[in-house]
Ligand SMILES: Nc1ncnc2c1ncn2[C@@H]1O[C@H](COP(=O)(O)OP(=O)(O)OP(=O)(O)O)[C@@H](O)[C@H]1O
């Protein structure tokens with residue numbers, strides 16, 4: 506079943522006189538529960554495509570549909586609702602809030618989507634939020650850094666806070682832009698293991714991981730290679746578990 510459907514998607518950026526075609530007629534279909542590796546060189550359009558799927562940017566033409574929601578034509582109000590409800594994003598440059606410590610950054614993100622308490626009401630200051638935030642910081646190996654502010658964390662630690670923040674939302678769609686870029690091998694692989702565990706039959710979450718590292722491609726059920734804003738390759742394969750990857 507097609508979950509994400511991208512048709513003839515085009516994005517141009519204009520900076521003064523210069524025009525850049527970041528996406529040039531992308532067609533792509535992704536099933537629910539797939540783990541997709543979006544691979545390609547710097548400037549290929551990976552972040553731009555991810556932003557379109559996440560409803561963070563608007564195309565010039567073409568369409569993005571997610572679970573039959575016409576993401577590329579939603580009004581601002583519905584776009585915000587879509588992002589909150591369905592999507593978790595690990596940004597390439599982290600986007601952590603500098604005035605909040607690691608724990609608060611994650612609590613804030615969970616707060617934005619709300620957490621359902623057992624009586625069905627949305628509770629905002631609950632223990633559940635703190636527990637979830639702590640749980641995911643521990644999962645990424647930052648149990649001892651919860652009260653550090655972003656400026657007091659290394660690049661790789663900030664990256665892991667940003668990963669924990671996206672995971673803690675337990676989103677239907679996880680979009681991760683170079684999530685292992687600043688991590689050493691061991692931690693990078695354990696992060697990929699967490700993302701892998703989100704997909705598959707039981708979880709049924711859809712994960713798209715952007716990377717320029719070819720060693721990560723075997724992890725994908727599907728590999729999409731972008732080149733100059735176009736899909737140069739798109740194939741499915743029997744994935745290799747993250748624990749068996751080396752780089
Ligand atoms: N806001 C913008 N204004 C103008 N040009 C942009 C903008 N964002 C991206 N571009 C251009 O669009 C092209 C695609 O950029 P994009 O960030 O999607 O590449 P990428 O594949 O994510 O690269 P990297 O691996 O370096 O992150 C690049 O040529 C870039 O310079």
Ligand SMILES: [Mg+2]
Nearest residue numbers: 551552553597
């Ligand atoms: Mg990028």
